Amino acid sequence: MNAQPSALSSANRGRHHRVPLPRPFAFHAGGELAAGELAVETWGELSPARDNAVLVFTGLSTSAHAASTASDPSKGWWEYLIGPGLALDTDRLFIITANSLGSCFGSSGPGDIDPRTGEPYGYGWPELRVEDIARAGQLAAEHFGIDVLYGAIGASLGGMTVLAHAALFPGKARRVASLSGTLVPSAFAIATRALQREIVGTALAGGPVDLKLAFRFARKVGMLSYIGAALLENRFAHAPGQQPTGASGTHFEVESWLEHQAEKFASRFNAWSYWYLSRAMDLFDFSKVLPGASAPVLSIERALVVGVHEDQLFPLAQQAAIADLLKAQGIPTRYVDLSSPYGHDAFLVEDALFSPLVADFFAASPRT
């Protein structure tokens, strides 16, 4: 609101934008949105030739605020990656991040209030697919007059979306980086996400469970799939926490941590958006992005594919499969497997592991 731009946000020239969607916006699986919009943030300056833009696709739970901006100097979720001299170098590149279509941080989503009823659209919102999120991102790029992106990058859901974008918009992104992504979700990932949706969805449908309670439970299920077990062990082992004993009958420190994470999340995220975005992830299948065709043939200049050994949710074999597919299409592809106790969440925190890879990949002349 009245926050003063920090030195950093001034330096990276971060700005917030509201980008209207076409009226109507037609969804991949049918249905349309009469008047939608996207919350978008950008950093750096678009070059006169409009050839230096990198589109960032986000994970399930994050906003467009990937780095600090003039209007919001708080740290972004990829603060370590985006800024002057950083891997996504805002002295050289124009970085664009949209809050995913269907999310709840300024972009249109199923949690929006339907003015006709005064209630959230909920099930009345169109079925969301990863393909829709990819197209919304492309529209954000077009909003800035960009014909061809210098690059696109995403992790987790974003690592899937960036592949959908490459398939749907041939030649529209020159360099594509998919981190901790997959061509198709694993049975385990589907099982854990479907359980989260079942818990939240039962409450959303008016079933016998309180919505806030259900949302907290579901987020805890999710957290246990994101984080590496070794990290929990190193941090908490079996130490008792300071909180009183709750419904679990115990008060271990790891329970406090999980409760804090779940409470924070359930307070700021919309349950409908969670349900819609989670379902979109489970229904994604790269081989079926283009209707009636076999696996899409991509038109990109080079690719970076990164996975994390400790990731239970998007196991390494899935990133290897992405790299194999790209290489089989003759695309110069660098495949890197990292080790991090953060597991699936590594991309959010492991500056020292991810920054050199991303910096090199988007350098004018990559070394590798």
Next chain:
Amino acid sequence: MNAQPSALSSANRGRHHRVPLPRPFAFHAGGELAAGELAVETWGELSPARDNAVLVFTGLSTSAHAASTASDPSKGWWEYLIGPGLALDTDRLFIITANSLGSCFGSSGPGDIDPRTGEPYGYGWPELRVEDIARAGQLAAEHFGIDVLYGAIGASLGGMTVLAHAALFPGKARRVASLSGTLVPSAFAIATRALQREIVGTALAGGPVDLKLAFRFARKVGMLSYIGAALLENRFAHAPGQQPTGASGTHFEVESWLEHQAEKFASRFNAWSYWYLSRAMDLFDFSKVLPGASAPVLSIERALVVGVHEDQLFPLAQQAAIADLLKAQGIPTRYVDLSSPYGHDAFLVEDALFSPLVADFFAASPRT
């Protein structure tokens, strides 16, 4: 009821017993049971010298019915291991399994009806520890007039209980086998079990969630921690199932499987027993089994410790730690790490992996 004994149950001479506990039975952490009992099954015949008995400790969810008996010819949960000529050879050994104290298959537990109120004891039941389950097992052995057990074996919770038994009753078991067990639970195991207890416990405490629904949710969380992700992938991948779309918004085959497992479990298991047994697992710490002492020094002749590489809930490092502790005490210990897509549940199904190890360990003259 009127079932005919099968050829197998006759051959293994399986029998059901009701074993009264001392009146009162005092619990490890305080409190007592005025009049408790254990449901016990045995197979084979006790030798005249009473020196051929093997005590089996069970996992969280299983009954005393480890193998078929005359009164219950249905297959037991360790049918492949117990019988004539099998690894626990009922032609030679007398096998004893008690339904864990606190469980709900004939042994006293918190789900029992308090005659004074007509309601389950619930929170009014004494706090249960793994040490109590170990002592109840020892009492079952004593019920048959056994001074020293030829051996004791257990997996999962049983793999912890067997260690507690060895610590609490020095010299009372000659050979001890701990499969997929641990000296102390991991932070991840605590986190996932505490979440299950929070979900069930919220309902048990009258919170805003239906008990049957909560129990199904909790069991699904548990199942996702037991099973190996690779097994789910091989079985289900992302195939759609036949069931209609539910609260998850999808109908993948892996969801049908999980729902079937959870529905079956929630129908036959008692929620109070689940909560009590799960808490006992999280509160276990081998180094504190003997009050005021440092880690117990065991008096056993030989040990077998087995772990499974794919086990996320009781990771291999935990079994290695058991073996290291035993070896440091000068106990001849065989440590084996197996690989199985069944993960933590491997001991229930992997006949070909476990049978040779257990057979050799309990042979008159083990080869290894």
